[in-house]
Amino acid sequence: MIPTPETLLALGLIAVYLFDSMHFLQIGEAVVITRATHLQRISFGSGFELGGRRPFLPNPLTPFWPELSVDWVTHPIPQQASAPGSSQPMHERAAALKWIGAFSGACAGLIVIGAPIALLFEAQTAFIACVLLCVGCELVAAILLFQKREALRLGVGQWLSLSLIGLICLPCSANLARAAAKARRWTLPAHQLAGLDLDGLASGPLKEQVREALLRAQRYVDEESPEFHRLSEQVRLLGEGPCKNG
Numbered sequence: 001m002i003p004t005p006e007t008l009l010a011l012g013l014i015a016v017y018l019f020d021s022m023h024f025l026q027i028g029e030a031v032v033i034t035r036a037t038h039l040q041r042i043s044f045g046s047g048f049e050l051g052g053r054r055p056f057l058p059n060p061l062t063p064f065w066p067e068l069s070v071d072w073v074t075h076p077i078p079q080q081a082s083a084p085g086s087s088q089p090m091h092e093r094a095a096a097l098k099w100i101g102a103f104s105g106a107c108a109g110l111i112v113i114g115a116p117i118a119l120l121f122e123a124q125t126a127f128i129a130c131v132l133l134c135v136g137c138e139l140v141a142a143i144l145l146f147q148k149r150e151a152l153r154l155g156v157g158q159w160l161s162l163s164l165i166g167l168i169c170l171p172c173s174a175n176l177a178r179a180a181a182k183a184r185r186w187t188l189p190a191h192q193l194a195g196l197d198l199d200g201l202a203s204g205p206l207k208e209q210v211r212e213a214l215l216r217a218q219r220y221v222d223e224e225s226p227e228f229h230r231l232s233e234q235v236r237l238l239g240e241g242p243c244k245n246g
Contacts, residue, residue, distance in 0.1 A: 028217070040200035069186070111131065115134075214234055
């Protein structure tokens with residue numbers, strides 16, 4: 001049975017949204033998953049790799065809770081780059097994205113759920129209504145993003161490109177808050193990740209998760225390289241440093 005154009009379009013809208021939501025994390029990258037303004041847990045990507053990167057697909061039903069990007073680089077970084085266990089700036093960024101995320105979630109409901117259902121039932125009027133409402137929600141989200149651009153450390157050019165992408169590619173409008181969150185990446189030594197205040201993960205399991213990521217990263221670098229020794233130092237500091245939670 002050959003699928004109808006409406007069915008293909010419905011599947012295409014969902015596929016574009018899911019692909020746009022995906023993170024492809026390389027060694028030294030992680031994402032902090034949020035819930036409202038709280039930090040829930042951390043992910044280093046899936047257990048398999050694609051081209052040296054680990055895919056991570058956030059919950060497609062929660063685009064209103066954007067993920068925060070963390071770079072736990074292996075090269076030396078200044079001590080003042082981030083205080084141990086300092087989660088307050090992340091909480092503030094999640095709070096700044098709250099209403100932007102709300103309208104992004106509305107876009108997801110309209111263009112990723114409502115529009116495909118309308119296409120499958122050949123309800124043309126409902127489909128057009130979903131598209132127009134999605135455009136309206138995207139415009140409101142873009143205005144809110146402009147108002148919050150300084151708090152989110154976005155330049156006018158970045159704001160404009162993010163907003164235009166959402167308007168040109170409507171499934172991407174559901175990820176406006178996620179895209180804005182990606183624009184700011186925290187640089188944090190790996191051993192300090194275990195000091196983040198995560199509501200959904202106790203300090204012990206978090207510390208072990210970070211240790212596994214460090215040991216996994218060591219397998220991809222030469223044992224005689226400076227990167228390997230820096231990773232080893234991070235493992236040592238992870239064992240020595242205090243871990244806080246809450």
